[in-house]
Amino acid sequence: MSAALIAGVVASSIASGTSLLYATLGEIVGERAGIVNLGLEGILLVGAATGFAVTAQTGDPEVGLAAAALAGAAVNLIFAYLVVGRRANQLATGLCLMFFGSGLSALIGRPFVGTLITGLPRLHLPGLGAGAAARLASYDILVYLAAPTAVLIWWLLFRTRWGLVVRAVGENPAVAYAAGRRPASAQYQALALAGLLGGIAGAHLSLALTLTWAEGMTAGRGFIAIALVIFARWNPLWAMAGALLFGGAEALQLQLQAAGADVSPFLMNMIPYLLTFLVLILWGWNRQSAAPAALGRTWFGVE
């Protein structure tokens, strides 16, 4: 592999892995509190559309980013009300949320299709040369903050009292309740944070990577993030590796095509999904030990 190819793959992996990482971190926080959110794709779409719409209106991508995060949190709180407050089935509600988010994002984004926006500014680090290598030193703020955010979420979950309560609720809400905690409150908080991160993930796609809004533009990245949670074994630090690996698979196949590799483009485009399959198969054997024990179960309170 040439240096240009390697630099290009690394640069693109980081760029496309960033949005995946924020999405995966959000899902981890929610699942640590015992809630599976299959509607993550919808949250990403709402974030992407809201971020784009607000940026188009205000001309300020930072304001757009903040709006995207808040919109993600707001939509996820609707989900939280349904699955925690009303004790609805998490899987069915999650799928509904996906369709709801897809429709809502189309509504929000509709007037802004084709609008030209100034995206999140690129912060240039001095030093690196031209071409693919230069891309490694000129990312937007969300890329630079991605790894610190993962560490922050890990710290929140594993080194703070708040995180202890969230994890306790995810393992066994009855015990957490008996210990004087309110499971519902912890779950609402975790899902708000998850929505915030999901909104940011969507905004990275529309405000930094593409500078476009198009219906359904997340193209399944929300579902990939859910698979990455399993890959990461519900650990925010492992999520970094997962997002890079998947982002890398996509970047590699596109770079290989551009470099003229002698492989069918149809096969190339399957690589990231084949990889996801492989990871799920390899990790399958000890999934139970890593997953929060009460994941996906509805807690109806104590008798």
Added chain:
Amino acid sequence: MARIPVLLAAWAALGLFAAGPAAAQDKPALTVGAIYVGSVNDYGYNRAMKDGLEEMKKAIPGLTLIAAENVPETAESERIMEGMIQQGARLIFATSFGHQQFAFNLAKTHPDVVFEHAGGWMQAANFGNFFGATQTAWYPMGVAAGKMTRSNTLGFVVGVPIGYAIGNVNAFEMGARSVNPQATTRVVVTGGWADKAKEAAAANALIDQGADVVTMHVDSPATIIQVVEQRQAYSIGFQSIEARQLAPNGWLTGLGFTWGPFMTATARSVIAGTFKPAMVRLGLGQGMMAVAPFGKAVPADVRELVTAAADRVAKGFNPFTGPVTDNTGAIRIKDGESWGGADMGKFDWYVDGVIGKAK
């Protein structure tokens, strides 16, 4: 009880008297319905359709246009078109490939309504279809790219490698080779017509691999053109000629659909009652395809070369005239043969000079 039929008869008679003379006096104003698969602000395919319909509306006084955006390629489209017919539409433009069957269903139940479908093949007394002959029109785009490249590497992002898209790539490379024998075209397939993040990554990958002119065949060129502009490379647009606004520095030229003249002529024929269904495929110089204005980066001599190549294509020059070899060295179009029309969908190979696999 007997009053109701009497009232109905009176109402019907009144209606006949009221409608009769008016219809005889005025030229009947036509209501046209149109459905788009996406948003008309996409700087791409749907924008081009909308521009054509607006041109038709301007050209024919008294014409009413009812349009619906984001109409999926499902039975939903049939309901939307049915609604337009209820509102009085007598001519319907179904502008996306997947709308074909649903428009055709309605054509059977509404013989008094004329349907025009973009890109398909079905025909009936009140059902015609139309599309631009894009492949040969890509040849002058290749000329522009071949003259402007410094690295002799051109990049082409393809959504789905269907025969027509491969034909576009082939004519592009042949145009580039005609002015620059060293020019090669690298192809990246994203696997969808509208996966924006992947399109951005594909454009970046091509530029990383040395491409300094990038073009595309996807629904909306907006994302790729903006990425290429950020990387300070040149771009060539496709679908709508308005995409040049996205790249003030790097825009070279582009290929766009100009549906206006065809749509106007069709509407006039429906008003006059002379509509005849046909499979219409028109290219450069025939009113359905146009070369977009040049960007400021393009010097006068290159503009002349591109314009001359476009004129040659308009006058009937066909780049797919044998011998044509593919990129493995095999002869695909023999000496003395030439490909045209329906052959354009049959490409499953790239011409010599294209770096990529078709299948």
